[in-house]
Amino acid sequence: MTRLGPLTAQALGRSPFDDVVDGEGEIDPRAPTQQYDNRGRPINPETKRMNRDMVRSHNEVMQVIGVAEPDNAPPSAEVDSMRRYSNYEDAVGTRLLRFGRALEIAGVWGINGMRLRILLYKRYADISFFELLQHERKQRPLSSVLLTGLPTFLGGHVFKMATYWVYPFPRKNHYINTALSYIRVHLQLYVFLQRLDIIPSSKMFPSLSFFIPGSPSSPIAAPAPPKDFSASSLAQYAGAWCVNAIPFVSYVIWGQIWTEVTGHLWQEFYGRLPNTVHHRKPPPLLPPPSAPILETPEPVLDVDRSHPEPLSEIGYAEPTEDIPPEVDSPNEPPIQAVRRPSAFSARGDDYGSDEEEDGGVSATLISFDVEATDSTDAPPGLWSAELRPSTGPEGSGHGASVQYMDTMLTRLPACLASDIFTVISGYVLVSPYEAVALRLVARSYRERMGLPTFDIHDTNIFSGMTLRGVTNFLGLEFVHLVIAGELWALITGLAQWFHLTEEEWKFFNEIEEAEVEEERRQQ
16 A cells, blocks of 8 residues: 555545445444545545655655755745736836836926927027027027927827727728828927927917818928829829928938837847846746646636736837837846756645645655666666755856846836937937928928028038037937936836835735734624
8 A cells, every 4th residue: 555555545446336335234333434525435534644644754755865856836825926016016117107208208398399499490500508598588488488389299199098099909900000190190290390489389289171281281282283184284283292292201201210210229228228137036936736636527616817917018109108128138147957856756646635635736755766777896687776966056156146026117217217318319310310301391381381481491411500509409418318317316216115125025915914814803
């Protein structure tokens, strides 16, 4: 009954399809009452307990002498606690990331409007950087600097969120995606024209005719109608439409260039900044599955195994709108070598505790492999077992590597810093083409409205490129960096305030569980 105990125990049991055969003779009153499971097989809880204790004591001996390693997988309750901890960190980090990006846009809203006017108007090329703020205060009130174009910008953001709410996957339908992109581009262009003082700030939202090409307020002017319906006249008419659409198309191309450039820059900055992604701690391992039982499974009740999933992707109005992916670092240490696990046998599978029987969890007897030895000082055919010492983390060369908890809250400083560096460097790199696109749109719109264009730079890239103009542009970007840096410090401080270590999370969980238990006792 030692080596083949479970097999013998199963062989002695009867099938639920067999008839019960009562024995002959008088019943011994001192004999214990025979118990049966739900399949009609005889069971003995005391025998199971003794076999379970023997198997566990055998396993402890095997672990102490170093033949087998203990199971380092955390229990399911600890895994669930760590999952909830990770979800908490991701949720708080996501909300702070939204708040930080919105605060950054609001903090430099007036600076960005001034930067656009420097690229467009000639008068800013003759003003020194220290007189720039005084000139702006004389031209417009502070409320106009901070609020011009903001209602349309917020309306465009609400429109974008509403479209994703009604139609979650617009990219799957080419026509819907094109229509939504057309509306969003017009809203962005309307904000630019307001911040450039071409459209009055009193008109907070564009009219419907602004979205219709050829209408009086549209950025695409309608050409003169064709003289007749001949092929040459129709070709000239179509060509005139294409020429009139060049300013609008140049603005659309600038948006595409901006998206591509900032996308690559963001990945570079995020990969090079100090980040917990580079040295992240591996997630907790799930408990190993129980050994298979070679019998018909019993019907069990359905258990709700669902758990909250971490939040995933977050929409935003800036090009760097998605939650950063986990960037692999070249300096990330390789995975440590894992010791070959010892062989496990299915002996003792039927000797789980009474609490473990319903869940299908049972003890497993640990065994080890033996190999034939070819030693010259022993007769052939003699068997021996090799006891390998357990190698701890201190024996590995990678044990000195520092690992961090990697959540959205710990990645937040690097994410916001990448946003700031990406936007500022993107403005500097794309500014030549941005200036050309803005000048084309502003000139065509003013000429169609009958307004003068003498104060606007020529469409040439080098037009207005004076020392003062370049100094004003770079000086504003430096002010942008200073303001954004202060906002970054504020959000980073909030992230540190809300961040909890694993020990603090377990401590608060214990307090919460104690309070819940106390409420149950009072009820």
